[in-house]
Amino acid sequence: MLRIASSPEGGAFAIADTIIFVMKLDIVPKKHCMLPIARELRRNMTPQEAKLWYQFLRHYPVKVYKQRIIEAFIADFYCSKAMLVIEVDGVQHFSEQGQAYDLERSAVFAEYGIQVLRFSNTEVQLNFDAVCAEIDRSIQSRL
Structure with missing residues (x-):
């Protein structure tokens, strides 16, 4: 199972056999x-x-x-x-x-x-x- 999560910090981490990608969000548009x-x-x-x-x-x-x-x-x-x-x-x-x-x-x-x-x-x-x-x-x- 692949889960994708997002966070202001960004990065990637794994839980057991699951890889979770954390995408950096730019909450302030430009x-x-x-x-x-x-x-x-x-x-x-x-x-x-x-x-x-x-x-x-x-x-x-x-x-x-x-x-x-x-x-x-x-x-x-x-x-x-x-x-x-x-x-x-x-x-x-x-x-x-x-x-x-x-x-x-x-x-x-x-x-x-x-x-x-x-x-x-x-x-x-x-x-x-x-x-x-x-x-x-x-x-x-x-x-």
Whole structure:
């Protein structure tokens, strides 16, 4: 008898003479046409995004992805285990249009149970340790 199961982690395991394949499910859909843009954003991070990535998130014990596609949006950083998006906002996010766009994005993310954590470029530059502590608290509380 062959049984197929699915799990967010993926993999395969056997019980007695039965092999069970566990397929990884991507519960958050993405528009694959956004991939070239996401790749470009990964290669050309802002100085603040690069600082947060290379000095903290890259080696964080829980996997965090940079420039992750969620539906038709690209999140700066995404921790799938904690269902947490981390955004580093530049000046364009503080305009009326930027705030409306961010509200729309946050609403879409919330439909999937994803929390959005926002920091300004200034916060990352001037209060880096506090930003990292807040990210750590948020991830740990959502695991």
